[in-house]
Amino acid sequence: MSDHPPPAPAEAAVMPHGAEEVRAHLKIYLAVFFALGVLTAITVGIAYLDLPSKNLAIAAAMVIALVKGSLVALYFMHLIKEARVIYWSLALCVVFFAALMALPVLTSMEHL
Amino acid sequence: MTDTHPNGSPGAREAHGGGHGETSFLWKYVFSQDHKVIGIQYGITGLCFLFFGFTLMMLMRWQLAYPNQPLPWPWLAELLGNIRAPGGVLEAGFYNQLGAMHGTIMVFLGVVPIAVGAFGNYVVPLQIGAPDMAFPKLNMASYWVYFCGGVIMLASFFVPGGAASSGWTSYPPLSNIATQGQTWWLVGMVFLITSSLLGSVNFIVTIVQMRAPGLSMFRLPFFVWAQLVTAFLLLLAFPPLEAAGVLQLMDRVFGTSFFLPSGLVVNAIPYAQTTGYSGGGSALLWQHLFWFLAHPEVYVLILPAMGIVAEIVANNTRKPLWGYRLLVYAAIFLGFMSFIVWAHHMFMTGMGTVMSTFFQTTTMIISIPSVIILTCMILSLWGGSIRFSIPMLFALAFLPMFAIGGLTGLPLGLTLSDLHLHDTYYVIGHFHYVVAPGTIMALFAGIYYWYPKVTGRKMSGLLGHLHFWPTLILMNSIFMPMFFMGMAGLNRRMYDQTVYVHGRGVQPLSLMVSWSAWMLAVAQIPFIINFFKSWKAGEKVNDNPWEATTLEWAAPSPPPHGNFTTLPEVHRGPYEYSVPGQSGDFCPQHARPDSASEGTPSAPPVPAAH
Amino acid sequence: MSTAIPWSVKPHPVTGIPNAKLGIWLFLASEVMLFGALFSSYILIRTGSEQWPMGRTILNIPLATLNTVILITSSVTMVMAWASLKMNQFGKFKLFQTLTILLALGFMVVKAFEYGGKLHHYEVTLVEGSEAADKAGALKITGHIDHATAGNGGAITSWIRSRDDLHDGKISFVADPPAGSHEHPAAIELAAEDMERLTFFGPHRDTFFAVYFTLTGLHGIHVLGGIVVLLYFLLPGSRMWRTDPERFTGRIECTGLYWHFVDLVWIFLFPTLYLL
Ligand code: HEM
Ligand SMILES: [Cu+2]
DSSP states (O other): OOOOOOOHHHHHHHOSSOHHHHHHHHHHHHHHHHHHHHHHHHHHHHHHHOOSOHHHHHHHHHHHHHHHHHHIIIIISOTTSOOHHHHHHHHHHHHHHHHHHHHHHHHTOTTO | OOOOOOSSOOOOOOOOSOOOOSSOHIIIIISOOOHHHHHHHHHHHHHHHHHHHHHHHHHHHHHHHSTTOOOSOHHHHHHHHHHHSGGGSOOHHHHHHHHHHHHHIIIIIIIHIIIIIIIIHHHHHHHTTOSSOSOHHHHHHHHHHHHHHHHHHHHGGGSTTOBOOSTTTTOTTTTTTSOTHHHHHHHHHHHHHHHHHHHHHHHHHHHHHOOOTTOOGGGSOHHHHHHHHHHHHHHHHHHHHHHHHHHHHHHHHHOOOTTOOTTOEETTEEHHHHHOOOOOOOHHHHHHHHHHHHHHHHHHHHHHHHHHHHHHHHHHHTSOOTTHHHHHHHHHHHHHHGGGOGGGGOGGGOOOHHHHHHHHHHHHHHHHHHHHHHHHHHHHHTTOOOOOOHHHHHHHHHHHHHHHHHHTTHHHHSHHHHHHHTTBHHHHHHHHHIIIIIIIHHHHHHHHHHHHHHHSEEOOHHHHHHHHHHHHHHHHHHHHHHHHHHHTTOBSSOSOGGGSHHHHHTHHHHHHHHHHHHHHHHHTHHHHHHHHHHHHHSEEOOSOTTOOOSGGGGSOSSOOTTSOSSOOOOOSOTTOBSOTTOSSSBOOTTSOTTTGGGSSOOOOOOOOOO | OOOOOTTSSSOOTTTOSOHHHHHHHHHHHHHHHHHHHHHHHHHHHHHTSSOOOOHHHHSOHHHHHHHHHHHHHHHHHHHHHHHHHHTTOHHHHHHHHHHHHHHHHHHHHHHHHHHHHHHTOEEEEEOTTOHHHHHHTSSEEEEEEEEEBOTTSOBOOSOOOSGGGGTTOEEEEEEOOOTTOOOOOOOEEEEGGGEEEEEESSTTSOHHHHHHHHHHHHHHHHHHHHHHHHHHHHTGGGGHHHHOHHHHHHHHHHHHHHHHHHHHHHHHHIIIIIIO
8 A cells, every 4th residue: 555645735634743742752652662562571480480379479570560650651651741621631530530440449348 | 521612614514414304303303413402302292201200100109198098089990900008008019119110210311301401401512603413323322212212111100019129229139039110110121222222322422523713611601511521420320230231131131149148038938948049148238339320320410400590691691601610620529529439329338447547538528519609600690781581590490499408418419417317208308308399309400491492482371380489399398308207217118107105296297208209290280282382382581592602502593404504603601691891691601792782693593494 | 524533643632642542542541451350350259269379380480481482573563663653664664564464463372372272272180080090199199081972872963061971971081291201191981970070171160260261362353453553554554645645644653552561461460370
């Protein structure tokens, strides 16, 4: 399939921020890809280490997952530079998410 | 959040791709992408479901008033058939189906579709000066998915074993082991959830992105704010119920045990023996996921109603709403808090004291914004030259009714008194005061108020009075006795209360409730006549018959496709009534500052109809 | 006639984004709550259970790791597809979009193998004190079914979930090789009355498998949905590039956001189900 460059005026409209900026990002995408691969290897490795404490293993796995997830969200999903209204909506979501994760299990604790 | 919209040009307006032939009836009225047509579709469908849900309740009320006596009309017994009404007496299992489906239909297929789907769809784009919703195709999809959900719910009455019978709350383990109807209920709910998800995304984007030039967030009518908060509730609270629905479907279809604890015994036989189920699940898990939605859901039921009432109060008192900003902040806070109070429905589940106290505290806190909203509206009445129009009568009735509903909720939020009141008719009385004399009255108010916008004609005032007064009185004689029955200890979801001594004591009240409910049906006849007759024969009125300030009245009645002939520009807040120093007693949001003092501004010219 | 919806392509001057971008993010927020509820259920059930198996003692880690790598790679190709459009290289876009779809399909194929392994793996709980239990030397044995007959003497062709499916038929059961060996023991005959419970490793087997199948299943449905959307924009939908390139780029961006989210969910599913 050959490239179909659209007519010139439309092309200008495609790139309000300019293609240069995107081009500069390509390296970042590759770096993130590499980091994700390494972190995947680490998390599998740690699992086979049989850490002495279960909690430690959970903490390690979750921290790595959080880092990986943040990389995806920040760079692939461009959250590192996003509109305010999206930050606000997500902040709201994060708060309710936290409540959803924490409160049910807290109500099931014997001493609470 | 965004604040102001730059004045002047609305920027590039790209042609929207969904060009559909306007000639075809099918595309114009059935698969329409116009928010107004969709709003009307939602409204009519929702009203039908509301009436159907009410009919189910009227049937139940027969059994409650005259336990175990045959239905008064043989044809009715015949219609229901021998399984549902053997010998004309409502069968107990069928009674449970009626109860579960009454709750489900009223909440998910009646009130929310009318409050959000109909009023939100029709009014919000108009009030913000937008040509349509942000995603017209999604909007259409939202209605049709809702419609399918409704059909599935209705169809479930006819499957073997009948409809869902475990209450609108569908608590496991009973719901897990119930007949096929429960599976239909779950599938129907997945449709309804999907529909409101599509709707809520649409509302938020429309309100955030498509306000007319000059219409900053704090110039939005309170109704739009209420819809915005509601949309966030739907967006973020519904998914956990969807998750719960998926888990229960897994339980029912694939034999998992998410909600089934180990050691379950059904009909005196260990459940593991008959099914080989694994156990290890938690029935309380369902309650958490369900109430994570269902508490915010009650604010979904009430916030749009408050929005409607706010518009009507401002318009009919001819003065600005008292504490507009306070109202907005209260609504936002209310929405936020509604996510962290849910376990007040679960005080009786053996939760520890720390968590009970937490939820009791958040519940007491959330009552504050509700009281603020109510207080603002009542204070708005002070010193106004009130026009007692039909919409205003309904709006005025909303205030004390909601107050009763809200205040009676406090004892349910306090662990100590909830021990006694939980799961009694008191609860039924409490939330019905909120949703029936409360929300339903506000919905009626909204219908009378915006009818002229939709049709260009007013509904009859005489029939309006004939509708309003009996409805108000009967609503109270239905729901007030429930408080006393509940405090006497009468459980809800009771097939025959006369089997208990304390039930027999309050049986006369049950009779009163039933007769009131049936009379309430009669009292709706003036409304139904009014609704249909005025469509063609009502008094013709101009584009702004109530002399209101908000943008929907700047559009022609009925508004054409695309709503406004020229895009309105907004110059002031939403409720500039009786501004000192001005000649007219209202100043529309879109009136140019120089022409404002001239009173009634000229409406944009009516475009050629198409 | 059509209505002009403002800001459906151009970013809104105040919020700085077009409608669809806000829309897709709101949708993703609701998805966060959906998966959040499922994770929360998982936590509640797991903390409430008396014992819980380590995922990696039961599940196939190499396959899951492979799938993790596949999904991460597909995220990169997805973002490259979008970037290609931004740089006005439509041919490259087609290439990367195709790669993304192939990787997604690869993920599903691996998943199918993983599921298949579980669905053909059985566990029998023998009746205590029965002859069969004495012979096997254990109450629970896992393995696969060589041959099974139903009450009427015919062979069972469909799934066997519980012992009731057998009526009074028999199964010929091949136990898994003992640890450290690769040789299967000889098949044994088990009659229905020897068995307390007979089940494959499906969702109903226990709450671990219930969680595993539900979460990965729902995630898989999201992958399938993504494949449909990606295919649409690769084939018929891509015509828009010629008529309205800016709108098309916006659509690919939204598709990408969804796709990265699917990846993100997997990043959390992988350790919580398979490793811990
Ligand atoms: C105006 C006419 C109405 C009447 C006469 C009425 C009457 C009743 C009664 C007597 C019950 C208790 C049944 C029982 O416990 O066995 C009930 C339950 C219920 N009603 Fe209504 N109701 C009306 C309107 C509404 C509306 C507008 C809504 C919601 C928006 C609603 C939602 C519910 C719900 C959720 C339940 C609980 C069902 C359950 O326990 O599963 N009702 N209604
Ligand atoms: Cu509540």
